[in-house]
Amino acid sequence: MKDHAATEQATDRAELINAVGLHARPSVKLTQLAKTFDCRIEIALSADGPWVDAKSPVKVMRVKAPRGAVLHVRTSGNGARAAVDALMALVRSGFGDAMDQPADVRHG
């Protein structure tokens, strides 16, 4: 039996599908969403890091993640799972931005 409660942790990743990637406006949206959670939230372009604080608009913008990059998110603390799910939903929605259809998509 554990003598202390394990800290809630979660991780996930998603491709940036919006046209501009993690540009200024998407960065602001991501930061604002991250700030609504109590847990520690970090993002990176690789599972090996470097990890940056998702609640810092300056640091998030400096990641300069382009369209097509895979954004990794890891969280720890209260609401860690909910935070990852919310952030991934934002990324997968393309931040509500315009999404150009990739040139290599074939129909039928």
Add this chain to the structure above:
Amino acid sequence: MVRQMVGDSVNLAYTGGDPGGGLGTGVASIREAIDRAWSEAGVAILVDLGGAETNSEMAVEMLDADRRGRVVVCNAPIVEGAVMAATEASGGSPLETVRRTAEELSPQ
């Protein structure tokens, strides 16, 4: 730009031009802008060239003592600083954190 990127949750005011209608700023119009942007959390001011900073400092000096401590002039680029400060403020951060986030953009 701040309204588009950050939304409507943060008070925002701007001013420019000297009292004669020329280039520059005026202490009285800066004071009015501080009043428009005021909330209990305080006001972060972003300025461009030279006179705007000294006039802002004079405007802050003229505030009531209890408000003076809750107005800061940020040492940050006006456009980027305003977006970063508003993003930080929209998450409910205290004034000192808002200032620090805006100033993260400046060369150290």
